[in-house]
Ligand SMILES: Nc1ncnc2c1ncn2[C@@H]1O[C@H](COP(=O)(O)OP(=O)(O)OP(=O)(O)O)[C@@H](O)[C@H]1O
């Protein structure tokens with residue numbers, strides 16, 4: 001694919017001297033950012049660097065304190081997303097805004113700028129099909145959105161933008177929730193769009209993705225531009241140094257204790273089955289043991305029973321058949337509270353929805369799952385000083401720096417994930433159920449979390465590591481299971497198999 005040298009042409013949009021502060025944070029500090037037609041511009045930076053804020057300003061979601069935005073060299077004023085759309089700027093947020101009970105077509109129609117009160121369904125269908133064909137965005141217009149995978153929902157979001165005539169597309173961490181094959185498909189779509197002159201901004205934490213798709217790269221550090229360069233001038237080392245102002249340590253494999261199979265397993269599931277109506281997956285005959293000091297990796301494309309597996313262990317979902325032992329004791333169908341008290345930590349799939357209460361501060365959220373531990377005077381008072389001391393220690397160990405007195409919604413995406421990690425790891429769980437634990441984390445924090453997982457194993461904990469990131473699973477797991485349609489289709493030692501084989505099993509492409 002040709003390397004575009006947009007530097008010689010006029011940017012379609014320029015952000016000049018953009019500054020934006022929130023209480024106590026200067027999120028964007030005098031930022032210049034140019035976006036060119038026929039280019040994919042990757043926006044990088046550690047968690048909290050100001051990437052989402054900058055793009056939300058461009059989409060009219062926030063107003064800049066100072067600075068200006070130019071379109072083809074003419075100043076424009078973007079006061080709302082509506083203004084942004086009028087300037088042909090569209091954004092796909094991390095949390096999509098689709099109406100689950102409506103069809104794809106209805107969801108898209110609602111967003112059309114020229115929609116008449118009575119619209120011709122057939123006409124909208126034709127417009128969808130034409131664009132879907134052209135860019136490889138195949139989805140059935142009549143499917144109900146709640147039945148689509150995340151990858152398909154994302155296609156609907158992109159179709160929505162294209163049909164609303166956007167020419168500049170902003171994608172905030174679009175690959176965060178995608179399986180590897182969906183990432184490839186997305187990049188093909190983006191490549192086709194680029195060839196047709198679209199301008200694209202993509203935010204990601206994965207260097208591989210930056211090199212796979214971008215033409216130009218801008219790195220933010222602490223709200224300022226560290227540098228902008230062409231992809232051809234960049235390599236991973238340069239980018240890391242720019243993002244973190246230092247080199248990152250390699251993940252050193254901690255010398256792990258040899259777990260003995262005669263130890264009592266921290267988790268033992270025997271013939272567990274769940275029954276779920278509707279769209280969710282039922283688990284079938286799950287047999288699984290995790291011993292102290294062991295990381296068992298679960299490979300699978302999200303939606304194949306991972307959430308159900310986590311929920312069944314935590315007690316959020318009941319099993320209809322089978323037995324669950326924790327630390328040698330029967331916990332089948334016992335309450336969540338008892339299970340947590342016994343020493344189970346849980347990182348859910350979607351921390352914002354599942355693990356936080358938005359109107360409480362970060363510190364208050366920390367106590368949510370641990371009220372017993374910190375209540376004094378018969379539950380009348382919470383010992384906030386003790387709360388702070390405990391969680392601060394974990395935060396420091398992991399090298400995280402999010403504020404304790406903010407509301408969760410004012411944390412950056414990665415920092416929200418870190419809040420839940422700190423909460424769940426502080427009290428040294430004996431069993432940690434971790435779903436997509438490093439999603440949205442920058443490279444430095446990912447290494448810190450990997451080390452912490454290895455460390456807690458060394459201290460005798462067992463970890464169920466559910467992830468779509470095969471590199472992560474292969475680097476950390478003692479044993480790997482592959483989950484497909486609610487069943488364990490294979491079990492491996494990572495050294496006995498390859499990512500290629502596991503990747504195929506995950507998508508049902510190989511029989512076992
Ligand atoms: N609505 C808000 N209220 C208060 N502070 C905010 C708000 N939105 C963002 N911030 C703060 O601004 C800074 C930049 O946040 P931003 O979301 O832009 O980071 P980011 O680079 O997108 O990080 P991540 O990689 O974690 O998504 C952070 O310190 C964040 O806490």
Ligand SMILES: [Mg+2]
Nearest residue numbers: 051052412413
């Ligand atoms: Mg962000």
